[in-house]
Amino acid sequence: MTTAAIDRARRWRPPPLIANPVLRWALLLGAVVYLALAVSGIPVNWERVSEGLERGGRFLAGFLYPDFSSRFGEIFEGFVESLVMTVVATVLGLLVSIPVALGAARNLAPLPVYYFCRGLIALSRTFQEIIVAILFVAMFGFGPFAGVLTLVFGTVGFLSKLLAEDIEDIDRSQVEAIRATGGSWFQLLNYGVQPQVMPRLIGLSLYRLDINFRESAVIGIVGAGGIGATLNTAFDRYEYDVAAAILLVIIVIVMIAEYSSSAIRRWVQ
């Protein structure tokens, strides 16, 4: 053998991700077959797409020259509605989440209560907010009330789950200490548990406030109030400059909310 060939043979190569070569090639083949099937299964109307490119261009131009003024009233009303929905839903959601979280913490609640609360959380987490919104609109009629209920429903699943996990992780000795002084169950919560989970609770609530605003922009599409309805109308009328204006405001509000909430969270924790 020439030295070059020996060198090539001895050269270090990174080990493959999957050690078994049969499994490796089978997975690769499976992925290729799946991709071919999936991509070929997509019906594409190229005529419609090329027609749409011109519209896409108009939309991008809309971002450069967003039209805030011609539908200012509707945009303003929509955002006010979204913001008030966000505030009310977060506060109500927080009020409901705390008892549910206490019930879903294994170290505080008896087993039947634990299962009940965990079931509630699982129910809230499996359904998409938009589906819940459809059902609530059917029950409570169009408007922001159905939207608020939807957001509360989503908030409870999110906050209770994370808060319950935090409560389960607390330092037991502080609870023991309060119990040793003869404190009642509520005193135990107030002095043994609450101070330990408070920073996390504030952080989570702010984070959820942020999420609720984003969601409130969506559930309007099915009639549950907020800016989503205005946005939907703008797209239906092909008014891309108005739609661009709304999207820009959403992006700015989300950015402000994200930065201020992460600043507050850093300050609290």
Place this chain on the structure above:
Amino acid sequence: MPVSVRSGTKVWQRRDRNTQLAVWFGWLVATALVVLSWEVISERTMWMFVEDAHIQAADLLGRMVPPRWSYMDRLWQPLWDTLNIATLGTLIAIVLGVPLAFLAARNTTPSVLFVRPLALLVIVASRSINSLIWALLLVSIIGPGVLAGVIAIALRSVGFIGKLLYEALEEIDEGAVEAIESTGASRPQVIGYAMVPQVAPAFAGISVFRWDINIRESTVLGLVGAGGIGLQLEASISQLAWREASVIFLVILVTVLASEWLSARIRHAII
């Protein structure tokens, strides 16, 4: 901690007077804000409809049960579309999101001053708009169908993958980078041998996590016309065929639970 003297004895307080007043004022403002917000919502609500909500709910339930199981035959194709929207969307998002993350991370970006802020802006814009809104936009531009759904999912996921991956990149152990650099390796070699192996598990976790979220989201994209099982849902609801809608709800529930289980298994195996 402040101490005040009341009738000869020292009393400990948690806060001094001014801080306590400020805290009360804060609560006052917050409460007023919530009450005012509630007023706005209350004004715009038809309370008549809310009062008979329990009747509506019972009525709705009565119309949804029993589900029309035979409808299931027509759901397999939309379900396959839903799966494809989520998977292809995630793949496109990975292809676009990974370079974006390298441009956005402080330790890999070509220029902290010019490229990084631009990459961060793309990430924020992609993240702050829900995939349903992206779908609304795309349906309006390229027409209804699965393609709009795939692109909507991809556009929303780019920001997610980009953000989590660039954060992982910024948190890597610099020791490995220095070690590779000291061998005289070029920049691509440093990235390939010191950085990529460190973020690879995080990357796999992020991708699978996003795929799981995308399965959830793609089930409802059809509501705005972007393909998948949501299209059927929209049709059933607008025809008030609640018996069919309840079958779809159950199918969505099972799909979401299955994808959650699968992604948890995969993440467990990787990490």
